[in-house]
Amino acid sequence: MPLAWDDFRLVKAIADRGGLTHAAEHLGINHSTAFRRLAAVEAALDARLFERRRAGYVPTQAGEAMMLAAARMDEDVARFTREVAGKAQTPAGELRITAAASFVTDVLVPVLGRFAAAYPQIRLDLVVSEEALNLSRRDADVAVRASDSPPLTLVGRRLAGIAWAVYGRVGDGPDRADRCWVSPSEAVGGGKLARFVRAQAAQGRIALQLNTVLGLAEAIEAGVGIGPLPCMKGDALPGLIRLGEPEPDLASTLWLLTHPDLRHAPRVRAFMDFAAEEMAALRALMEGRRARAAARPT
Template identity: 70%
Template sequence: MPVAWDEFRLVRAIAERGALAPAAAHLGINPSTAFRRLAAVEAGLGTRLFERHRSGYVPTPAGEAMAAAAGRMEEEVARFDREVADRALTPSGLLRVTAAATLVTDLLMPMLGRFRARYPKVQLELIVSEDALNLSRRDADVALRATRDPPPNLVGRRLATIAWAVYGPVDGPGDPADACWVTPSEAVAGGQFARFVAARAGPERVALRLNTVQGLCEAISEGVGIGPLPCSRGDRIAGLRRLSGPEPELAGSLWLLTHPDLRHAARVRAFMDHVVAEVAPLRPALEGRSIR
């Protein structure tokens, strides 16, 4: 029997997530609906697409083939969307932008208002995520990322160095050797922050670990401990002071990235040019060269 495109998407979502509930959530449907649709597809094809185990759904060879076909179909749809977008002559339509929460609050949000004022026909969708979304599948059109190694399949601009230093409350210990620490955990940025703190303090002096950089500033400001912060943020907080110079081992780069097929689309080009111009005067602060 012919299988609808939506059923291919369903099978791929289950294969990627290993369970009905997260696959249904990804597709915006109820788990019971996903269960009924999968049963109907299997009945129509006359074969099982998944083995049901306690640990989850494991695709059979037929399920793997169908999931792979869905992936190829998604790529073709995304390629068509990019070709259509590339033909637009004026900046208009939907633009999906992704960035981590800290970049959104500290950097990006003020830029969006000015961009909208200049290009009112562009509708923005902001995806706040710590994950590297797949720009090839149009999960987003443009990504603002703090990374040392941007994906090789994307194109864009390196905007600035992101400098980090150690900060603490102005009325706290002046010597890091006497202080407790706040740090991102091993799961963040490949463990570079955790290694940095471990080289300066034993585990008994780590007062708080976070699985994200979000919340670091608040924890340090509240006196939980000293810790690393981006200079562009730490230098703006009146109650904090630098306890070190910029730390080279924590430095990263700020990149603005898009898919090669989208770089000439009018709305993408306009947005990237806008962000490049907006970031330029902020480079001294981002690079730790502008101290309060």
């Protein structure tokens, strides 16, 4: 039986996910189909591709070789797809954009609404993720990403600085001494937000920790504690006040990024130009340079 591309994909999926069940879910087939196909591939090769162990499926030497071949084929397909997409002539087709949830709800959705009206032939697919998706595999075409050092494999433009400050409720006053805190966890922003809060908060005074920026403002508004917020978010909430100037150690940069093979694709170029112009109007807010007057407790 000659091997097909799907056979290589199956073997790679099993190796990547450690077993048939998760591989079948990833490929959109049922467990019994995956089992039969693996058995057929091993019979055709007259070689075992995996050792079946209690901890999962472990590739044999033959399995490793087939998995590496599948990875090379996968990269070739992705490269071909990017090159074809980059040669399109008009701004049309699907455009997949990825961004973190907090940025999507506060900034990106209005931009996407205006972009969709301006480019009705482009179908938008928004992937909300705190993780950095792989643009080389076309998990996304464009990433809107906060980063101190974007990957060298991507190209794009700096949109704005992102200023952060400590916020609390207006009614609780401006004093930060001996207050409870809310904090992002180590998983957010490389851990620098969590380290900042630990350095500021008294022992045992971190009342709540979240594994995302989403929900921080709501926790501060609810009186759980004071905490860091992007200035654009905190300054927009009338019930909150800054408890100090923006913190330089928390500052980051917002980037608009794509893969080099896609930067000249009309739909990608159209979005990057459009988004850059839209973000320019928000730069002062994002960089904390347009704060409303601080309210005073009554």
